[in-house]
Amino acid sequence: MSPELAKETDRLDVLSLRDSVSTAMLVALAYFVGAELAFFIGTLSDKIFAPFWPPNVVLFCVFLLVPMQRWWLYILVAFPAHIIAELGVGMNVPQLLVAFVTNVAVAGLNAAAVTLLAGGRPWLGDPRKALIYVAATALVSPAVVALGGAFVPILGGTIGSYWDFWAQWYASNALGSLTLAPVILTWLCEPWPPLSQTPEAQRSEALALATALVVVCAVTFAVGPGTAGNSFLPALLYLPLPLIVWATVRFGVKGASGAIFIVTVVLIWRTMNSQNLFTGGDAESNVLALQTFLIGLATPVLLLGAAINAIRSAEQTIRDSQERTAFAFASNHIALWEYGTAGERFWTSANCNAMLGLKPDVELTRTSFLGTIHPQDIAAARDIIRTTAVATEPTTREFRVTFPNGETRWLLARGYAQRDKNGDIVQTAGILTDITDRKAVEFEAELQRREVSHLMRVSVMGELAGAIAHELNQPLAAILANAEAARRMLRQTPTDIVEAGAALDDIVHENKRASEVIRRMRRLLRKGDSKPEVVNLNDLVESTVKLLHSELISRHIKVETNLGADLPIIWGDPVQLQQVLLNLMMNAMEAMNLVPPSRRVLAIGSHHVNADSIEIVVKDCGHGLAPVSTKQLFEPFFTTKDQGLGLGLSICLTIVKSHGGDLSLGNHPDGGVAATLTLPSRQIQTMAAK
Secondary structure (H helix, E strand, C coil), X not given: CCHHHHHHHHHHHHHHXXXXXXXXXXXXXXXXXXXXXXXXXXXXXXXXXXXXXHHHHHHHHHHHHCCHHHHHHHHHHHHHHHHHHHHCCCCCHHXXXXXXXXXXXXXXXXXXXXXXXXXXXXXXXXXXXXXXXXXXXXXXXXXXXXXXXXXXXXXXXXXXXXXXXXXXXXXXXXXXXXXXXXHHHHHHHCCCCCHHHCCHHHHHHHHHHHHHHHHHHHHHCCCCCCCCCHHHHXXXXXXXXXXXXXXXXXXXXXXXXXXXXXXXXXHHHHHHHCCCCCCCCCHHHHHHHHHHHHHHHHHHHHHHHHHHHHHHHHHHHHHHHHHHHHHHHHHCCEEEEEEEXXXXXXXXXXXXXXXXXXXXCXXXXXXXXXXXXXXXXXXXXXXXXXXXXXXXXXXXXXXXEECCCCCEEEXXXXXXXXXXXXXXXXXXXXXXXXXXXXXXXXXXXXXXXXXXXXXXXXXXXXXXXXXXXXXXXXXXXXXXXXXXXHHHXXXXXXXXXXXXXXXXXXHHHHHHHXXXXXXXXXXXXXXXXXXXXXXXXXHHHHHXXXXXXXXXXXXXXXXXXXXXXXXXXXXXXXXXXXXXXXXXXXXXXXXXXXXXXXXXXXXXXXXXXXXXXXXXXXXXXXXXXXCCCHHXXXXXXXXXXXXXXXXXXHHHHHHHHHCCCEEEEEEXXXXXXXXXXXXXXXXXXXXXXX
16 A cells, blocks of 8 residues: 555544544433433332433444444443443442443344344334344343343342342333334434425324324323223223324334334323323332333334335335336337236236327227227237237237328237136237337348349349340341341242241241340349249249350350259249349359360259258359358358359348248269259248138
8 A cells, every 4th residue: 555545544544533433422422311311200219210221222323323343432432421320320330330331232232133133224124124123122132131230229239039120121121122212213214304395294194193192192191090990991002002003004114113202202201290001009010011011012013114114115116117117118119018808908008008109098998909000900910819819829910000190100019828727818918019110121121132132133134245145146137137038039020928938937936036035134134022923943944044045155064954843833033033043053154164164064953852842953063162151151242253242142042031941052072062942832832822
């Protein structure tokens, strides 16, 4: 530690010790005042012992609030106050020493037990802590330390039974822990707010309760054994109880401790000034009866107050949790819902109406819910309620809702069925999520994918421009030659009608051939939405090979086709599927650029894998794939070509996945690369049937 830091630490320690000394002086004053108050209200014959002993309560509360390492300071300053107070009532030195030791012992044991077993503040905040508090401070610690405290009157020469003295000392400390200490500790844990910040109704209620309790206790405790109403003594003890319970229920442990303190003060005041319920025998018996009554009253009331505090704390925690959850759900555009199987009972979180475009005061029923759904999605919304109630797994549906202003939002509903112990459905529940933003992103991504896909097709057509020009040049040249020949035949005499007709037939044939080339080219260059239709995969393969005919000739590549018979006609987008085939064939052709022309063979086959799948395999005779992962080949912008963009295979995989199929690449055992396109025939046929 640096000298500067050490010096600053020493300075803070000095300031802390100075503050502790100032506080300790106040504690000494409170100790002395408490002792004098106890002597003033002493009710036994020698006027020394009171029903409870406030100095011990002062030390106990201080020990709870300060670190154990500082206890010695408060013990040190309290000792002179103790000597002055005890000498004032004629105690000898052995008496006051034993009394001080037992006072410190019971306060220390109480504080240590509560701190170790109940933890920190609030010390009466829940039933467990309150039970520990009562057991430690009103049962165990006073009972143990009273074994030494009973010697105080004996050392003073008082004649009596040791166990009577033990009972007096025990009851005095137990009563202080249950009547005075809770008031101090609850105030320290949660000080009462200023009157200006307290609601007027609450202030009025507290004042009325305190006043009523004082009046009822003053009247009730004025009745003694010699009064006319002594036959009602047992019933009179219950008169303050409703007010005590009321205070406890309304104000928790604060109300409980305050009510007990009021009852204690009024009862002691009555004991000092007049006859009361507990003045039927000798002084010692009367005080013990008073203590027993107050201890028996305080214990359950404090526990009740702690239980009410715990309930309110739990309720507040639940409310806070609900508010946080509601805020989180609302921030993420999520709502909760429950739908009862009996009737049309709907429960929803507060933000559900807003997500459905309904006003907050509109009651949500099945009818009002369906009334918000986009007309085209009514069936999907009804399906949510129907399928959720019978499905064994959670279900998910997407649908649109239409707001009164015409705005349309996308919602995703997830639901599951809640069942009783017999397996019967009790209700369905789930969440609603606003996925409008996600749908917009998906639409934008799909739009961009289509744009890139179209650009890829244009790029491929650019690469094939020479081959396409050659494909068109042949029929156009044939058309021109046949037209000139027909014209010459028609000018001859006699006219050769048969040969002229044959020339015109050739013109028609070549025109159709040129038209077919242009049609295939326009289909690939077409830009627009995907339009599923009936597709014959074998015809699609042959059409793609024809499109590449001139390119194959210029590259000296031989094509071998092995197309399976009786392949089912499937349902898909022929343009997209042809784009996949075209890309795979172009890749295969480029892979054979370095292969001798005599070995350049492009093999294309189609066959059934099983009843549900069709495979198309495009194989080249190149040098095979470099050692890279198959997954990496399909990543956007990854390419093994010098001039490639790295988008072709990525787009192909996306197209195939959208058709419910799969695409894979791998080195063939005979050499070269085999691209395998798999399409689920049964699933697509089902789509076609729909």
